[in-house]
Structure formats: C-alpha cells, structure tokens
Amino acid sequence: MTAMLFSMPGNERLTASIAEHTGWATGTLEVRRFPDQESYVRLRSGVSGSAVAVICTLARPDDQIMRLLFAARLLRESGARSVHLVAPYLAYMRQDRRFKDGEALTSRQFAQLLSSEFDGLVTVDPHLHRYADLGEIYSMETASLAASPLLADWVRANVDAPLIIGPDSESEQWAGAIARLIGAPHAVFAKSRRGDRDVLIAASDLGAWKGRTPILVDDVISSGHTLANAAREIIDQGFPPPICLAVHGLFAAGAEALLREVGCRMVTTESISHASNAITLGALLGDALARQMEGGAGRLRITPE
Numbered sequence: 001m002t003a004m005l006f007s008m009p010g011n012e013r014l015t016a017s018i019a020e021h022t023g024w025a026t027g028t029l030e031v032r033r034f035p036d037q038e039s040y041v042r043l044r045s046g047v048s049g050s051a052v053a054v055i056c057t058l059a060r061p062d063d064q065i066m067r068l069l070f071a072a073r074l075l076r077e078s079g080a081r082s083v084h085l086v087a088p089y090l091a092y093m094r095q096d097r098r099f100k101d102g103e104a105l106t107s108r109q110f111a112q113l114l115s116s117e118f119d120g121l122v123t124v125d126p127h128l129h130r131y132a133d134l135g136e137i138y139s140m141e142t143a144s145l146a147a148s149p150l151l152a153d154w155v156r157a158n159v160d161a162p163l164i165i166g167p168d169s170e171s172e173q174w175a176g177a178i179a180r181l182i183g184a185p186h187a188v189f190a191k192s193r194r195g196d197r198d199v200l201i202a203a204s205d206l207g208a209w210k211g212r213t214p215i216l217v218d219d220v221i222s223s224g225h226t227l228a229n230a231a232r233e234i235i236d237q238g239f240p241p242p243i244c245l246a247v248h249g250l251f252a253a254g255a256e257a258l259l260r261e262v263g264c265r266m267v268t269t270e271s272i273s274h275a276s277n278a279i280t281l282g283a284l285l286g287d288a289l290a291r292q293m294e295g296g297a298g299r300l301r302i303t304p305e
Contacts, residue, residue, distance in 0.1 A: 003293055004047060006075070008056035008068060014270055015055040017282030018086070022290060027052070031067050039067035041074055048079030051293045053086050053122075059250055059272045061091035065113070072117035084120040084292060086285055088271035089248045093127035111137035120292045122285055124271055125219050125247045129170070143288045147247045147269055148174050150279050152181035154267065155215060155245070163212035165189065165242065167230035174247070175217045185209055189230055203233035214242035221246045221266065224255030231262045243267060249274045 003024045007015035009031055019026050027045030034040055052075050056068050068085075075083050092110035095103065111134075114121065120141040125148075126134060134142040155162050155178060164186035166175030172188050179186035187204045206214070214234050216227050227244050234242050241263030249268035259266055266276040 001290075001293060002050045003290075004045065004050050004052045006045075006052060006054050006071070008054060008064065008071065010273060011055045011057060013273065014057070014088070014281065014285075017270070017280055018055065018286045018289070021282045021286040029054075029071055031071070039070060041067055041070045043071075043074050043078055046078075047075055049081055051082045051084070052080045053084040053289055053293075054118075055086045057089045057272050058087045058091040059089050059248075061110075069113065069117050076117075082119040082293065083117070084122065084289060085114065085118045086122045086289060088122075088124045088269070088281055088285065089250075090121075090123040090126040093129075093131075096127075096130040107131075108137045112139075115139040122288050122292060124269070124281065124284070125174075127219070141292055143292055145284055145288055146177075147271075147279070147281070147284070148177040149181060150269065150281070150284065151217065151245055151247070152178045154279050155184075156182045159213050159215065159243070161212045163187070163206065163209045163214050163239075165206075165214055165216050165230070165234065167216055167218055167226050171218045174219055178217060185212070189233065203230070203237070206234065206237050206239065210238065212239075214239045216242045216244045216264075218244075218246050220248045220250055221255060221259075221268065222250045223252045224258040227264070228258050228262050231259070231264050235262070241265075248272055249276050 004027045005015050005019050005024055006027045006029050015026060030042040030044055032040050054071055072083050092106045095106040098105055115138050118140055122143045124145045126144055134144055162184045164175045164179040164184050166172050166188040175186050175188060187206060189203050216230055231242050244259055244264045244266045246268050248271050251274060267278045268274060268276045269279040270277040270281050
C-alpha cells in the first residue's frame with residue numbers, strides 16, 4: 001500500500017511521529033491566509049493513486065475547519081485513492097442533544113461536514129456521552145482509540161505508590177482503567193456544575209491512602225476549574241498537590257495558571273500541542289490508520305496491546 005501523510009499547520013510534530021512509526025512519506029500542503037482572512041491551500045506533492053491522511057487535531061476548530069475541508073477536496077481532486085483524517089482531539093462532541101428549544105445539534109452537523117470529504121477518521125477518546133459509537137453520527141469509517149493504557153504506562157514509569165483519583169463520575173472510565181492496569185487504588189469524587197466555570201466537588205475520604213502520590217485523571221483539561229477544585233479537596237486532606245493527568249490538554253484561557261496556582265503538575269498526551277505533552281501517540285495512531293487504510297478498522301474501539 002502506498003500511503004502519504006500531510007500535516008495541517010501546528011501538527012508537524014505529531015505527523016513526524018506517525019511517519020517515523022509507519023515509514024510513510026510526508027507530503028506538503030501550503031496553507032496560509034489572504035489579508036481578508038480567507039484560506040489559501042496548495043498541494044505541493046503528487047498523490048495520484050495513494051492513500052493519504054491529513055493530520056489535524058481539532059482543538060479550536062472554527063479557526064481550522066474551512067482550510068481542512070479545502071485540503072481534503074484538493075487531495076481527492078488530485079487523484080488520491082482515499083483521504084483519511086487523523087484528529088486525535090475531535091471537536092463538537094459536547095452538543096449531543098438539544099438541551100434547550102432551538103439549539104443547533106452541532107455534533108451531528110459537524111460529523112456530516114467531515115464525512116462529506118473524508119473516507120475515514122482516526123481519533124482518541126472522543127466525548128461519547130450520549131452516543132454509544134461515532135458511527136451513530138459519522139457516515140465514514142471511524143476508529144476511536146483509548147489512551148488509558150498509554151496513561152497507565154506513564155504512571156507506572158514515573159510515579160511510585162500512585163493513588164488514582166477521578167474528579168467526577170464521567171472520569172471513572174479513565175481513572176478505573178488506569179488503576180486496574182497498574183494495580184493501584186483509585187477513588188472518584190462527585191461533581192455538580194452550576195456553569196461553565198462554576199463547579200462544586202464532593203470529595204471522598206482518602207485517609208486510607210496517606211503516603212501515596214495523588215494523580216487526578218480526566219479526559220480533557222479545559223477551563224481547569226474541575227481539576228483545581230478537586231486538587232484543593234485533596235490538599236485539604238493532607239496530600240501534596242496532585243499530578244493532573246489528561247488525554248487532551250485544551251487549556252482554555254487561564255486554565256494553566258489556575259492549576260499552577262494550586263501547585264499541580266500537568267501531564268497530557270500530544271493530541272493537542274502543549275508544553276505538558278509527555279505521552280506520545282504516533283504508534284497508536286499509525287497502527288490504527290494503517291488498519292483503516294487497508295480496510296480492516298471500520299467503526300471499532302481499538303486499544304493498544
């Protein structure tokens with residue numbers, strides 16, 4: 001199989017990691033903006049007959065989506081056999097129902113946009129809250145990868161006597177999986193949300209695990225308020241500031257400073273480029289992409305061996 005990888009701006013390091021693992025060539029897309037902020041996209045590599053993948057994590061998607069769709073259409077028009085998207089962070093999964101009358105169901109609309117231009121999608125731990133599977137809204141092939149084994153490997157290699165803590169019930173799937181994989185105890189707090197940046201944390205009693213290193217685990221660090229409030233509860237119980245371990249480091253404005261003020265160290269995967277990136281995804285993404293390009297991935301949940 002002839003395959004080629006293309007990086008959208010800001011994804012060069014992740015693209016190089018996938019290329020190193022797979023041995024595939026990297027092509028060149030010239031992407032820039034005109035003075036009026038419209039996007040310019042030019043293909044500078046031959047792709048005729050090749051399976052191609054565009055690497056573009058979709059944090060802050062509104063700044064990226066048009067040039068991404070233009071690039072996909074251009075690759076297909078230039079003779080690519082298939083066009084795939086590797087988006088380790090998948091945006092627009094939050095609005096998975098109409099919470100109020102008249103709201104746009106943006107998760108479905110965004111899925112339709114991407115499915116219209118790509119043959120396949122590879123992503124990591126998307127926010128599947130009310131959807132059982134990405135196939136419910138995406139009409140292309142999808143591979144949804146679990147990063148918890150990679151997070152567990154990092155904890156195993158870097159932390160003695162860890163205590164894994166989920167800040168809320170939704171984080172249980174990551175906290176519980178990591179704890180099982182490394183044989184560590186874990187606890188899950190309860191959260192009530194009063195607004196995007198206003199959350200209350202009800203902490204469990206952690207007294208039985210004094211002397212262990214607390215690690216707060218979540219899928220996304222966004223505003224940072226959930227993790228910061230949970231960290232304060234942990235500190236109040238006599239523990240040192242926890243390590244905040246997450247799959248996706250979105251870091252909305254002020255989030256990083258908020259967590260540093262509490263004393264937290266932040267560790268994330270490279271799904272979104274950030275100084276906290278310490279967990280590589282190249283092998284995980286490359287293997288899944290290869291299976292998908294060869295027609296064997298489909299709409300599956302894949303975890304590393």
